Amino acid sequence: MVKVHKCIVGDESACSKAGLAIRDTLDVVGGKWKLVLISMLRDGKMRFRELSRQAEISPRILSKELQEMEMNGLVTRTVCNTKPVTVEYALTPYSETLSEVIIAMHKWGVQHRKRIIERV
């Protein structure tokens, strides 16, 4: 399940110009939910239902997203021996390499919202 874009050797310029690195990142963390979920999990581990409710994401999609993120080494899935079985999702250390991205996007979202609202 390794995803990296083809890059012709010696064609560095074209590759970098076409935003190869950006596309690699988007392959792992693109889409509507992954960055949002990671952002939420930064406050601490959460259970499936909890994530589903707070993000308002359907179980089907949530399940799929979490599996993909697990495969990419971004989250761990832990089954707990509780009365009704619960499952905890938590970020891995590797996911912390994404913090710059998350923080930058969070900051931008906040300032952009201000910009939009202030000029009503």
Add this chain to the structure above:
Amino acid sequence: MVKVHKCIVGDESACSKAGLAIRDTLDVVGGKWKLVLISMLRDGKMRFRELSRQAEISPRILSKELQEMEMNGLVTRTVCNTKPVTVEYALTPYSETLSEVIIAMHKWGVQHRKRIIERV
């Protein structure tokens, strides 16, 4: 065409937990192409065909993406009085507020690719 997510007043916690700011950012700059195009335009203005060829993006999609980015104040479109009419697309000053995001994603893409390749 203003896009910001609803946020119930006084419900700050739930909103921030659900990654509201991240979603706002993704609304403007999410999808397969916008960040790639901005990243390319950071090296200087480009014409329509140039962008289309280098990014390997079809004219239809490119046109749509550029229009959306123009509406969001991220790029400018300038028609030039040349032999066959050419059109230049360039980043706006506002788009520079995205540079942290772009740089972070670029860096992550590069390091992630390394990580993937080194453990073949």
Add this chain to the structure above:
DNA sequence: AATACCGGTTACAAAAAGGATACTATATGG
């Protein structure tokens, strides 16, 4: 006239993403 380049648009098709609903199975409390 024929060709080719520019910046697109139109019509159509395919694929990916997302969502609604119901349902599995286990277990607790009433």
Add this chain to the structure above:
DNA sequence: CCATATAGTATCCTTTTTGTAACCGGTATT
């Protein structure tokens, strides 16, 4: 026995996104 809660899965369907191919109007070259 019934309701509720847990974590999902299965099925079906709609929406969004992306792509392909052809084409237009204009200009320049051959």
